[in-house]
Amino acid sequence: MHFTAQTSFDDVVERDFMVGDVPGVLWSPATGSEGAPLLLMGHGGGLHKKAQGLVARANHYVSAYGFTVAAIDAPGHGDRPRSAQDQQWVAALLHAQAAGEPIGPIVVEYNSSLAERAVPEWQATIDALQALPEIGTEAPIGYGGMTLATVIGLPLTADDSRITAAVFGGVFVYEALTEAAKRITVPIEFLLPWDDEDIDRQSGLDLFDAFASKEKTLHANPGGHHQTPWFETENSARFYARHFGRAATLAA
C-alpha cells in the first residue's frame, strides 16, 4: 500500500492510497486513531469510493464516533478502467431497461463477476490496512454498504473472519447471495427500503431470514434504495459500536 495524496479538514484526515492497482481512500481521526475500529465502506453500483453519500457518512463516522474508514473502487468503477466484458454488461443493462425487458439475468451475471473480483481486492486491502501501525491486527473491523456494496460484502463477510459486524441492504437477491448469508454468523444490521421499485420486498425479507447470525436486526423505511434516511447512519454507527465492544462517542 502506498499513499498518493493527503488532505484534512476539521478533525478528519483523508488519504488516497493504492493497493496494487486498486485505488482507495482512508479517513482517520486527526488524533487518537490508534486502535480505532476500522470500518470498510462499499459504494453502490455505478458509483465510486468518493461518492457524495459515502463521503458524508465516512466523515461522520470518523468525527462523531472515532472510527477509521476505508473505501475502495469496485472493479470497473471510479478511477478504474472498465473491461470490455463489463462494458458489454453495462450496455446490456441499459438496453434491457430501455426496452422494458427483465434485467435480472444480466444483473446476476454482472454482480457475480464483480463480487468474485472484488472480494480478494478487499482482502488484500485489509491486509495492507492491518500492516499500518495505527491500525494493526487488533482493531475490530466492520463492513457496510447497500446495493453493490452488499453484493460484494456478503461473500466477503462470509469468507473473511476478520469482519465482525456488517450492515447490508437494498440488494437484488440471487442464490449465491442467499448462500453467503447462510454462512454469516456475525451480527448484522439489514436495511430494507420498503418501497423499492426495482427490488421485490419479499426477497429482502427472505435474505434477512437467511442470515445465520444470532444477532441480526432489520430496519425497514419507506422509500426506494436511494432514500435510506440519515438517522440510519447514526443507527449503524451505534450498531457497530455495540459490537466493537467500546462505547461510542454519541452525537444527537
Added chain:
Amino acid sequence: MHFTAQTSFDDVVERDFMVGDVPGVLWSPATGSEGAPLLLMGHGGGLHKKAQGLVARANHYVSAYGFTVAAIDAPGHGDRPRSAQDQQWVAALLHAQAAGEPIGPIVVEYNSSLAERAVPEWQATIDALQALPEIGTEAPIGYGGMTLATVIGLPLTADDSRITAAVFGGVFVYEALTEAAKRITVPIEFLLPWDDEDIDRQSGLDLFDAFASKEKTLHANPGGHHQTPWFETENSARFYARHFGRAATLAA
C-alpha cells in the same frame, strides 16, 4: 387527578396517581421536568403499570433522556378489578390454549373490549397530565408499548391528535387494528419480533404497511415478543427525541 404516593431514587421521582378510578404512575426527572416530552407507556397483556420491564424503560427514559413518563393499568389489570366478563374471556383463553384450540376469536373479542374501554381512560389521563403545571399543553406527547399496549395505542393514536409519535409492535392483528393504522399519520416505529411463535410474521409486516405515516420505521429482531433487545429501548428514545424536536441527552 390526585397523587397517592411519592418515592424517588437517583434522579427519578415516582408518583402514583388516580384519575377517576384508574390508577397510574408518573415518573419525572427530579429537576428540569418543565416542558419535558411526555411519554405514555402501555403495559403488555396480563401485566400492569409497574411491570418490571416497563419500569426499567421508564426510569431510563427519565434519567437518560429527560422525558416524563406515565403509565396506567389497563381495565382488569394491575390494581383494577376484573369484571365477570373479563374473567370469562381470560378463562376461555386459558381453556383454548390448554386444549390447543385457536385463540384468535377470543383474543379479538377481549382485546377489542379492552381497547374500547382503555382509550377514553388514556384520554382522561392525558387531560389530567396536561393540567399539571410542569407538563401543560405544550409538551410533545409520545406513546409506546407492545402487545396489549399496541392494541390500545393504535386506536388511541388514531383518535387523539395530541400524540405525535408512537412505538408499536408484537401484536395479534385484527381488522380494527389495521383500520386504526390506516388513520395514523404521525411518525411510528414498529417492533417486529421475527420469530414470534404466537403471531404470524406476515400479519406484522402487513400492519406496518398499513400505517399512513409518511415516516415509519420497522425494526425486526430474532426472538419472540418478550425478547425485544434492550438496544431497541435506546433506539425508541432517539426516535421520540427526533420527532419531539429536541436533541436528547444520549447515553451510550
